[in-house]
Amino acid sequence: MTEPSPSSKPFLRALKGEAVVPPPCWLMRQAGRYLPEYRQVRATANGFLDLCYSPGKATEVTLQPLRRYGFDAAILFSDILVVPHALGQAVTFREGEGPCLEPVRLAKDFAGLTLSGLQGRLRPVFETVKLLSAAIPPSTALIGFAGAPWTVATYMVEGGSSKDFVETKKMAYGQPELFGRLIDLLVDASAEYLIAQIDNGAEALQLFDSWAGALPEDQFARWVIEPTRRLVERIKQARPGIPVIGFPRGAGALYLPFVEQTGVDAVSLDTGIPLDWAVKTLQPKVTLQGNLDPVMLIAGGAALDSAIERILSICSKGPFIFNLGHGILPSTPPENVARLIEKVKAWS
Amino acid sequence: MTEPSPSSKPFLRALKGEAVVPPPCWLMRQAGRYLPEYRQVRATANGFLDLCYSPGKATEVTLQPLRRYGFDAAILFSDILVVPHALGQAVTFREGEGPCLEPVRLAKDFAGLTLSGLQGRLRPVFETVKLLSAAIPPSTALIGFAGAPWTVATYMVEGGSSKDFVETKKMAYGQPELFGRLIDLLVDASAEYLIAQIDNGAEALQLFDSWAGALPEDQFARWVIEPTRRLVERIKQARPGIPVIGFPRGAGALYLPFVEQTGVDAVSLDTGIPLDWAVKTLQPKVTLQGNLDPVMLIAGGAALDSAIERILSICSKGPFIFNLGHGILPSTPPENVARLIEKVKAWS
Numbered sequence: 001m002t003e004p005s006p007s008s009k010p011f012l013r014a015l016k017g018e019a020v021v022p023p024p025c026w027l028m029r030q031a032g033r034y035l036p037e038y039r040q041v042r043a044t045a046n047g048f049l050d051l052c053y054s055p056g057k058a059t060e061v062t063l064q065p066l067r068r069y070g071f072d073a074a075i076l077f078s079d080i081l082v083v084p085h086a087l088g089q090a091v092t093f094r095e096g097e098g099p100c101l102e103p104v105r106l107a108k109d110f111a112g113l114t115l116s117g118l119q120g121r122l123r124p125v126f127e128t129v130k131l132l133s134a135a136i137p138p139s140t141a142l143i144g145f146a147g148a149p150w151t152v153a154t155y156m157v158e159g160g161s162s163k164d165f166v167e168t169k170k171m172a173y174g175q176p177e178l179f180g181r182l183i184d185l186l187v188d189a190s191a192e193y194l195i196a197q198i199d200n201g202a203e204a205l206q207l208f209d210s211w212a213g214a215l216p217e218d219q220f221a222r223w224v225i226e227p228t229r230r231l232v233e234r235i236k237q238a239r240p241g242i243p244v245i246g247f248p249r250g251a252g253a254l255y256l257p258f259v260e261q262t263g264v265d266a267v268s269l270d271t272g273i274p275l276d277w278a279v280k281t282l283q284p285k286v287t288l289q290g291n292l293d294p295v296m297l298i299a300g301g302a303a304l305d306s307a308i309e310r311i312l313s314i315c316s317k318g319p320f321i322f323n324l325g326h327g328i329l330p331s332t333p334p335e336n337v338a339r340l341i342e343k344v345k346a347w348s
Numbered sequence: 349m350t351e352p353s354p355s356s357k358p359f360l361r362a363l364k365g366e367a368v369v370p371p372p373c374w375l376m377r378q379a380g381r382y383l384p385e386y387r388q389v390r391a392t393a394n395g396f397l398d399l400c401y402s403p404g405k406a407t408e409v410t411l412q413p414l415r416r417y418g419f420d421a422a423i424l425f426s427d428i429l430v431v432p433h434a435l436g437q438a439v440t441f442r443e444g445e446g447p448c449l450e451p452v453r454l455a456k457d458f459a460g461l462t463l464s465g466l467q468g469r470l471r472p473v474f475e476t477v478k479l480l481s482a483a484i485p486p487s488t489a490l491i492g493f494a495g496a497p498w499t500v501a502t503y504m505v506e507g508g509s510s511k512d513f514v515e516t517k518k519m520a521y522g523q524p525e526l527f528g529r530l531i532d533l534l535v536d537a538s539a540e541y542l543i544a545q546i547d548n549g550a551e552a553l554q555l556f557d558s559w560a561g562a563l564p565e566d567q568f569a570r571w572v573i574e575p576t577r578r579l580v581e582r583i584k585q586a587r588p589g590i591p592v593i594g595f596p597r598g599a600g601a602l603y604l605p606f607v608e609q610t611g612v613d614a615v616s617l618d619t620g621i622p623l624d625w626a627v628k629t630l631q632p633k634v635t636l637q638g639n640l641d642p643v644m645l646i647a648g649g650a651a652l653d654s655a656i657e658r659i660l661s662i663c664s665k666g667p668f669i670f671n672l673g674h675g676i677l678p679s680t681p682p683e684n685v686a687r688l689i690e691k692v693k694a695w696s
Contacts, residue, residue: 164642164643164677165643166643166646166677166679169641169643169644169646170643170646170647173641173643173644173647173651173652173655174647174648174649174651176651213598213620214619214620215620215641216619216620216641216655216673217620217621217622218655218658219641220620250561250598250600250620251600251620252598252599252600252601252620252621252622253600253601253621253622253625254620254622271562271563271564272561272562272563272564272565272568272599272600272602273565273600274565274600274601274602275565277601291564293517293521293563293567294512295512295513295514295517295518295521296517296521298517298518299517299518299521299522300522301522303521303522303524304521307521307564307566310566325564329512329514331514
């Protein structure tokens, strides 16, 4: 009897702490509007949420960038707002306008939110994960994801995107018990959601905390680090060994306590993080992922080449996954993505 | 003969490196829409730029928060976009929509931009500075300001506010020589503008680089640090001894190279900067300013009190100026500002 061999998927090896050369590569929002074949499928769906809840279509758009570029990981096509939707909040996406939610601001607004319908409402997402798990190439890993509680809470309280997060912060600062109830509910819901993704075939998870950078450090500790720590703990207790990537975008120097205190296996670096600092301070503790500016992928040419080389030369001596520092932009020329993957794969 | 005594203005003493107790206090956008008396004057102006270019009205709104709260500094009421306007770019402000500029994107768009009309067009601003210099109380300092070249360039290239800065970064990354011409022009224009503010009575300057956090570190070095360094050098060569405050908002750990390389006397900390890190890393080199979350001023109550105390207790052992980490928000209750200034003034 031999032990099962270590996973041969480069992405999972990197998450386990191995310095894989060339580093595995995927891109946030790699399934998306910059691809004509995505826009074609999108046009057949009855709105964005319908696309997320149609296993066949969601599977197809997830696979599209793999066919073109051979990325080392596929990420489930879905949206972080399916969780509030599954909790019972009204969520709509209007073309070109971003999400619109019925805001949760007062204690009475919590009455409509419940965990009881979550499994049923999210069944199509789990079905997508299952289809993907069977469909992806053997060397490709499948990433499940959710929004982190803080970021999802901002959408729930503001009722959509926000610039200053006035309503969310007013609740978090002025009524921390009430806001804490919302965060606790999101920890519960996200744990349930992510564990079901694992059970349907997700091999790693990413927690998107896009608005982590909006909080001062003490509030960051309370509303970013602490709920993430509890969520990671819940996932790892339920399904030991599943790697989790945190993405506290905009957290600056607070990436360090995030890495030290949440229990994540990896962090995704936003575009602004100094790489020497990240390699020295964070990489001894976790795998790094990131951090190419998505606009570099639009600019292309020599600037793109040298930005890719710079990231690879600084980060790839330790455990590292090549990625963007933020989601790919709709105006990205697909040929620049091909150039990127070629450069990364040629790295030695 | 005795030497002239050191300035008795607490704000200027803090900028010279003194740990003033209680620390001096002013707030970014302290003259603004949260004050009913501001809205009254604003209603008499023919648009926002007209208010900036009307010395009597601009002086009045600058003085309003001093009368209410006795801040230690007044900041000239103006806008960072008067510089592109003075260079010849079309700039308009539409109510509730933010600024709108005729975008500068191609080499030919530069033809309309010239330094020659700058002094004439900005004369009303200099007149405001002169009026303010005569009108403010003797212990109050007068701050002049400009946008930093990078941030002003984003508005000039995008044609207004932006989320992703795609057009600006495309130029900066893909055509660095062309973008460098714009930045050089802004260094020249800003130097001239700021030196004239000094000559009319400004006693300190602040450079607002609101979008500094949008750039990866190598581009930050090129488009934030380097132009700021040149601008500070030009100002200090022309008018030695004038203190300059930098505000590279969102720069995270890049605050450190900014402080080390630009020659600023002080940095304004955004809301996300960890204060222990700032005190340990930055305060030995420069005066700190900041960093209360403007939403705390809306939340008020015990949360506001403890946030103020936390900042004071961490930062006030060294040279420090109490301020927000971002501009005051229009929905701020004026009585919370009164409470803030009372708490800061009672600190010992």
